[in-house]
Amino acid sequence: MTSPIGGVSLPSFPTVGGIDGIGAMAGVADVAGSSAAAPVGSASDNGFAATLAGAVDQLQGLQSTSDGLATAAATGDLKDVHDYMIAAQEASLSTEMVVTLKNKAVEAFTEIMRMPI
Structure with missing residues (x-):
């Protein structure tokens, strides 16, 4: 079964607080298959569990960055609300x-x- 909807490309988000955006998550690549896709050897070397654990670790980093910036906004220390x-x-x-x-x-x-069975 094919989908009538074309591939979705992930935008490249800027680095905020030293944490890369979604576009740089390990194992996440453009569905349409652009040249930004991760090399085939890297997924087989580390395994699916390691890739998934890395993605969850990066998610935790993104959430802690967001929490830190929210705290800075609440205390009035945040200079740019866009961050x-x-x-x-x-x-x-x-x-x-x-x-x-x-x-x-x-x-x-x-x-x-x-x-x-």
Whole structure:
């Protein structure tokens, strides 16, 4: 079954507080298959679990950056509100992506368990 919707390319977000944006997450590449895709050897060398753990670690970093900027905004120490808005949106999108991947993995596992032997 093919989808009538074309590939979605991920934008490159700027670095906020030393944490790269979604576009730089390990294992996340352009669906259309651009040259920015991760090399094939890197995924097989580290394994899926290591790639997933790295993505979750980066998600945690994005969320802590967003929390730090929110605290700075609440105390009045934040000089540019755009930094906080970008970090909050990056953390939100990353969280949504990780939750979606988790739901798809659980759905795939459930479907495998339903297969007759």
